[in-house]
Amino acid sequence: MNEFALNIINCLPDLLAATPLTLLLTLVAGVTGLVMGTFLALARLSGQPLLSWPAAAFMFVVRGTPLLVQLYLIYYGLGQYMGHSWVRHSFLWPYMRQGLTFALFAYSMNQAAYNAEVLRGAIQSISKGQIEAAEAIGMSGFQILWRVRLPLAFGNCLPVLTSDLIILLKSTALASTVTILELMGTARVIQRQSLQVYEPLIACGLVYFVVVVTLTSIMRPLEKRLTRFRKG
Amino acid sequence: MSECLNYMAWGAKGWGDEFFFAFFMTLKISFIAYVISFGMGLVFALFKLSNSRGLRGVAGCYTTVVRALPEMLMILILYFAVAGMAEKAMVSMGLVGSDFQFSPFWTAVIALAFVSGAFMTEVIRAGLLAVPRGGIEAAWAIGMSGPQVFTRVVMPQMMRHALSGLGNLWLGITKDSAIVSILGAFGELLQTGYRAAAATKEYGFFYGLTALFFLLITILSLVALYWMEKRLNRGQA
Amino acid sequence: MKNIVRILISFALVLSAMAPVVSADQIRLGLSPEPYMPFTQINQAGVWEGFEADLSHALCEEMGLECKISQTAWEGLIPSLTAGKIDFIVGAFSITDERRKVVDFSHSYYNAITVLVGMKSDNTQITDRKSEGGDGMIVDVASLKGKIIGYQSGTIQASYAEKYLKKIEAKAYPAADTALADMTAGRIDYVLMDLQPVETFLASNEGGDYEVKHKVPTSVVLGEGIGYAVRKGDKDSLDKIDAALTALKEDGRLDALVEKWFFTVK
Numbered sequence: 001m002n003e004f005a006l007n008i009i010n011c012l013p014d015l016l017a018a019t020p021l022t023l024l025l026t027l028v029a030g031v032t033g034l035v036m037g038t039f040l041a042l043a044r045l046s047g048q049p050l051l052s053w054p055a056a057a058f059m060f061v062v063r064g065t066p067l068l069v070q071l072y073l074i075y076y077g078l079g080q081y082m083g084h085s086w087v088r089h090s091f092l093w094p095y096m097r098q099g100l101t102f103a104l105f106a107y108s109m110n111q112a113a114y115n116a117e118v119l120r121g122a123i124q125s126i127s128k129g130q131i132e133a134a135e136a137i138g139m140s141g142f143q144i145l146w147r148v149r150l151p152l153a154f155g156n157c158l159p160v161l162t163s164d165l166i167i168l169l170k171s172t173a174l175a176s177t178v179t180i181l182e183l184m185g186t187a188r189v190i191q192r193q194s195l196q197v198y199e200p201l202i203a204c205g206l207v208y209f210v211v212v213v214t215l216t217s218i219m220r221p222l223e224k225r226l227t228r229f230r231k232g
Numbered sequence: 233m234s235e236c237l238n239y240m241a242w243g244a245k246g247w248g249d250e251f252f253f254a255f256f257m258t259l260k261i262s263f264i265a266y267v268i269s270f271g272m273g274l275v276f277a278l279f280k281l282s283n284s285r286g287l288r289g290v291a292g293c294y295t296t297v298v299r300a301l302p303e304m305l306m307i308l309i310l311y312f313a314v315a316g317m318a319e320k321a322m323v324s325m326g327l328v329g330s331d332f333q334f335s336p337f338w339t340a341v342i343a344l345a346f347v348s349g350a351f352m353t354e355v356i357r358a359g360l361l362a363v364p365r366g367g368i369e370a371a372w373a374i375g376m377s378g379p380q381v382f383t384r385v386v387m388p389q390m391m392r393h394a395l396s397g398l399g400n401l402w403l404g405i406t407k408d409s410a411i412v413s414i415l416g417a418f419g420e421l422l423q424t425g426y427r428a429a430a431a432t433k434e435y436g437f438f439y440g441l442t443a444l445f446f447l448l449i450t451i452l453s454l455v456a457l458y459w460m461e462k463r464l465n466r467g468q469a
Numbered sequence: 470m471k472n473i474v475r476i477l478i479s480f481a482l483v484l485s486a487m488a489p490v491v492s493a494d495q496i497r498l499g500l501s502p503e504p505y506m507p508f509t510q511i512n513q514a515g516v517w518e519g520f521e522a523d524l525s526h527a528l529c530e531e532m533g534l535e536c537k538i539s540q541t542a543w544e545g546l547i548p549s550l551t552a553g554k555i556d557f558i559v560g561a562f563s564i565t566d567e568r569r570k571v572v573d574f575s576h577s578y579y580n581a582i583t584v585l586v587g588m589k590s591d592n593t594q595i596t597d598r599k600s601e602g603g604d605g606m607i608v609d610v611a612s613l614k615g616k617i618i619g620y621q622s623g624t625i626q627a628s629y630a631e632k633y634l635k636k637i638e639a640k641a642y643p644a645a646d647t648a649l650a651d652m653t654a655g656r657i658d659y660v661l662m663d664l665q666p667v668e669t670f671l672a673s674n675e676g677g678d679y680e681v682k683h684k685v686p687t688s689v690v691l692g693e694g695i696g697y698a699v700r701k702g703d704k705d706s707l708d709k710i711d712a713a714l715t716a717l718k719e720d721g722r723l724d725a726l727v728e729k730w731f732f733t734v735k
Contacts, residue, residue: 064450065443066407069422073443076429076650077436083654097656099640173302177414179640179651184305189641192623193631195571197548201309205301212300312548336539336554415545423502427511430503430646433653433675 004199011190011203018186019207025182026169028104033111033168034161038150040116045123055116062113067106068174074106075099075178103175111168115161122157123149155227162219166212173208183207247428247438254424255445261341261420262406262449268345269405270398273352280357291353298350304411310343311415340412348405355401359394360386392464399457406449421445495535496706498525499555502540503644506669507730508561511540520730521560524578527722531713543623543644547571550700557699557706561663563625563692573701575710577694578723582664583626583685585618586649586671588678591658595683600633606686610636619648619657625692626661632690634661652679661685665731 043055062070079102082088087096095101126149134144154161176185187204191197279291298306363386371381391398413423425442429435500521502511509519517538529536541549546558550572563581564574585595585608593616598609610633618634620626622641630639640657642648648660653675659682660667670676685691697714699706717723 061443061447064403065446066410066422068410068413069425069439069443069446072422072426073436073439076647076654077439079654079656080433080435080650083656088655093655099651099656170300170302173304174411176304177643179642181641184302187305189622192627195547195567197312198309201305201312205305205309208302208305209297209300311545312552336541427502430644430650431510433650435650 007194007196007199008203008206011187011200012207014186014190015183015200015203015207018181018183019211021180022169022172022182022211025104025107025172025175025180026165029107029111029172030165030168032104032108034115036108036112037115037119040112041119041123042145044116044120059113059116062110063117067110067171068177070110071103071106071174071178074109075102078102099179103178103180107168107172107175110171111164114164118157118160118164119153122153125156126152158223158227162223165219166215169212169215170208247424250419250424250428251421251441251445254419254421255448257418258406258409258420258446259449261337261344261412261418262402262409265341265344265348265409266402266405268342269348269352269401270356272345272349273356276349276353277356277360280353281360295350295353298347303347303408304414306347307340307343307411307415310346311339336415337418340415340418344405344408344412347408348401351404352398352401355394355397356390358397359390362393363389395457395461395464399453399461402457403450403453406453407446410446495537496529496532496557497555498536498538499541499546499549499558500538500560501543501546501644503543503646505561505645505666507665509559520726523726523730524717524723525559527717527726528710528713531716532709534709543621547698550698553700556703557697557710559697561665561695562698564694564696565625565628565690565692567628568698571701572698573703573707575697575699575707576714577696578714578718579727580694581625581692583629583661583691584664584667584681585659585661585683585685586652586667586679587659587682589680590678591682593682597686604688604690607633607688608683608685610634613637613659616658617656618659618661619651620661621645621648624662625690626663629685629688629690630661649675668731 040055040059043051044059046052079099082096087093130148130152131144134148139147172182173184175182176188179185181189183204187200190200194200276291276294279287280295282288367385367389368381371385376384409420410422412418413420413426421442425438429438432438500509500517505519507520509517509521511517525536525538539549539555541555546555546562547568549555550558558572561581564577568574587593594612596609596612597606599605600607613634614637617638617640618630619640619642620630621644627641640648640651642651645660645662645666648657648662649670651657652660664681664684667681671679671681697710699710714723
C-alpha cells in the first residue's frame, strides 16, 4: 500500500509542471471562444439570412459532433492539407507547424459554438422593456448592443458560461491524443515509461480535482461581483 | 471525386460497410451505456435523497469526484480498474466463477456508464424533487405500497420533468462514445474513421465522414426526443 | 427496497453471463490494430495481414491450438496481458530489460533495425559518436541540432530518444503512422522507427519525397530483437511458443515468411 502511494507522489512533479499548459489551453480557447461565440450569437440572431443561416449551421454541426472527432479532423485533416500547400513555405510556417496551433483552433471553435448557443438564449430573453427604453432615449443600434444587450445577456448566463469553462478545462485532456503534452498527456507518458498502470492516472486525477475545485471556488465570488448591481 | 465513391464501396474493397456497421455499433454502445447509467443515476439519486448520512455521503462523493475529472481520464481509469479490481471483487464475492472476465466491450460500456451516471444522478434528483408531494401523499392515503407509489406515481412525473436533461445526456453519451476509440477496437465510428484514414492517408475525407455520421445520430436523436416530448406532455395544460 | 436489490443482483448475473468464457484450446493474441505493415494491419475486409499475422497462424497450427486475435490499444497491451485478458502480445514487440521486469519473452524471431527517415531534400549529415557510459556508438544529438523528431510512445525508439536525444525537440505519437502523417505534414523533420514499416512507407505514394537518412547503431536500449510476450511466470505458454518457434526456424518456414514480407536490408 505504501509503495502505491509513493509511486503516486513520484508522478506529481512532472504532472504539476504540465499543469500550466492545460491552463493556457483553457484560457486561450476560453477567451477566443467567448469572443467568437458572441459574434456567432449576434450573427445567428441578426435578421440577415446570409449571416444567420451559416451561423446556425456551424453551431449545429459543431455541437452535434464529438470534440475528439473535430480535434482529429483539424489536426490531421487540416494539418495534412497545410503541409502540402503554400503555407509550408511561408513565414507563417513556424506557427502553423506546431500542433498546439491546431488544437487551440479546434477548442476555440468548439467553445465558440457552445457559448454562442448560451448567449443566443440569453440575448433573446432580455425583456423588451429594456430595449424600448434605450431606443426611447435615442441610443443608436450599436450603443444599444454594447451598453444594454450584451451586458444584460452576459449577466443572465454567467453561471452557465463559467460551468462551460470548467467543461473546457476537462476536455483539454483530449489534446493528449494529438501529441500535446498537457496534464493528461504527461500522465500517459509516465504510464508508458514506468510501465505503471494506475499510479500516473490517479495522480493525474488528483491534480485535475484540485484544479477544478480551485477554479470553481474562484468563479463563484467572481460571478457575484460581476452581477452585484443586478436586481432579482 | 470518383476516388471518394471508391472508398465508400461495400465489401472487401471499400470502407462503406465498415462505416455502416460502425454506425450501429456506436448506437449500441451508447444505448447500453445509457441504460446502465440511468440505473446508476436512479440508485444514487435515491441515495442522495435518503435519510441516511452515509448514503448521502457516498452519492455526494461519487457525483463530485466524477464530475470534476475529465471523461477521458475516468474512462481510462475505469477501463483498467474494472478489468482488474471489479473482476477480482466479483470472483471473491462468489458471484461468478474464477474464469470470469469482462469482455473489452462491456468494460468500455461500464466505464462510459459510470461517467455519465454522475451527471444522470443530478438530473434524476432534480426531476424527483419536482414531483408534487400532494400526489405522493394521495397515493399513500389510498393504500398503495412503496414500490407501487414509486412506479405508478413518481416515475412517470419525474420522467416528464427530467426529459430535457435526460435528452441532453443521451446526446452527450453518443458523443462521449467516441472516446472509447482510444481503448482499442470496438468497431465504433471514430475507430473506423481512424483506421480508414490511416490506411488511405485521406485524413480530411474520412474524419469528415465520421463527423457526418455522428451528426446523423444527433439529428435522429433530436427527432426522437421531440416526438417523445410531445407524447409525454399529452394531457398537460 | 427488496425488489430493487433483487433486480440489481439479477442484472449482475445477466452481465456475468454475457462475458465470454475462455475455452482451454484457445489462445488469445493481443494485437494493436494500428496499421504497421509489413508486420500487421487489418485490411478493408477486416482480415489481419502481414508478417505477424502469417507467423501467428503458422505457430498456432504448429501448437495445435485455436488462435483468437484480440485487438488492444498499444498501451493497453501489457496491462491486458497482466490482467489475463490476453495470453500473448504480438506485433514487432521488442525484448528489452525494462519490459522483462513485467513480462516474460519467448526467443527472438527477428532483429529489428531502427532508422531515421526524413525528406530527400534534407542535406543534414547525421553522425554517430561514442557514448560516455560505455554503451557503444550512439547517434550524435549535436548533428540533429534544430530538428524535430517523432517516435511512437512506449516503443524502444521512445526509450532511445528519451535516453540519448534529449537535447532536441521530440514528439511522441500514439502510433507510427500518425508520426509519419505529421512528417508528411511537415510538423516534424524525422521519424525514429523500425526499418521495415519505413520501407513500406517509402514504397507508398506518400513516401516518394522521403528516404532513410541514417541507420541507428545497435544499442542495448533498442532491445534484443522482437519476440512474443507472455505473462510473468506463465511457463506453460512460453514453452509452447518457444517449441513452435524452434520448429518453424528449423524447417525454414520462418525464413520463408521473412523473405515474403520484408524488404532486403541494405
